[in-house]
Amino acid sequence: MAERTYDPIPAQRVAFLGLGVMGYPMAGHLARAGHQVTVYNRTGAKADAWAGEYGGRSAPTPREAAEGADIVFACVGNDADLRSVVLGDDGAFAGMQPGAVFVDHTTASADVARELSAAARAQGLAFVDAPVSGGNLGAINGVLTVMCGGDADAFERVRPVMLAFARSIARLGESGAGQLAKMVNQIAIAGLVQGLSEAIAFGERAGLDMTAVLGVIGKGAAQSWQMDNRGPTMIAGKFDFGFAVDWMRKDLGLVLDEARRNGAQLPVAALVDQFYADLQAHGDNRLDTSSLIKRLRAD
Template identity: 65%
Template structure:
């Protein structure tokens, strides 16, 4: 069992940190809103700290799951940041979806202090975090990954090293690119079925058994058809991720025409007041 710190207790980080504690690890948590950390300690035990630096004192591993590039910098850098308090040989594992640029920047900072760095973005949504069934795609030195993987297994269905630092984030971009087109296609299919006067349940029962089937179809078609969009990953966060994808695509010369189009569709959803709706809300554009 290891001594751990977990930085960021949002809808993903809160249950992930809980799985680590349930596995017997010694866990200290930090969250920008302290009441959230207090609630986690009340639920799971362990300890909370007032700053990232205090949280990571003596930790073998530090996990972070925050919002964006700036949030990650804020918990890593500066006098009260994690890097200032981590011991040489400790490993920092970043579960945030951020740009490859900030990943390289922070990995360089960590390396200069003798700290291992693994970028390890996650997929599986709130349900995956709560059930300990996340897909974790990692980048970093093989030795750092080998140390971190048994700890990550506490909440992972699959955990794979994809390459050196940054490869995890690039793989997460592949994930978001695939999801964007898939959810738009499913939205159009369900909206078409409704307008055609078909029984949506019967349609999904049939087509989900063939080539059109997907996790999104099986798990989200009912709520999408009912206009219920309170199931996890928010549109604002998806647009943040797609902006990262599109910027990286420009950098490497990869055309993403469908992703760019769906990003604009999510912009339409935001204009409808759907900033905090989950990503399946693309159907709302088609049925309003």
């Protein structure tokens, strides 16, 4: 994990559920910031390994991880995974004390955020939907962007703690607003990556030195994070890092479902979703989202 400094705040008792490529380093930053961290992971050996590395505790169930915690964080795969760690006799809500806050960093639907927020209120708890942007490198370096929805007081309670792994945190509205903002983020990224892929593939066909071209246009109106960080690796044909095609398809599925409900027109996002489906059909499920350019290089 990258070295960084942490703002001094009173230590909190926290739990972290889900130690994937995002959750593992996020929980690590919480421990390094001085918080008392208990972790849960579906594969218990990974939770034990985390506890051995960071000095926290591991628990066999979400309920046991959440017992006594002021804040419970989660970062799992999808709506079903989220419900599985929150609800039921072994779920986090069953172990949380009144007044505690559940913070969900999963990219999930706005509907499940509203559902679990209502369930939390019924038990005297608070729920903040807080999906993140920045990928695994953002998690490792502690510089994620966090988009939040939920009660304003609960948000203010958890914001200083989230600063252990984030550099930008904003509350954007009531329950579900964080998930909707993450959908906006994914719509923008899908279009940017496809546009960048087409630009690079065009330039290559035209015989241009695309490294030199990006060096020039990256200082003008075409500049973007994707161009700066993924342009060079796309030119080099390197796709073994970052945010996987499978994950982007999951996220775009949430986007398109929401658009069908609210009537938004997303022709580009829908088209790019199908381009990602093409990559999946060719076995490229785990490549980075920038692998879209592979479709354009195929003869």
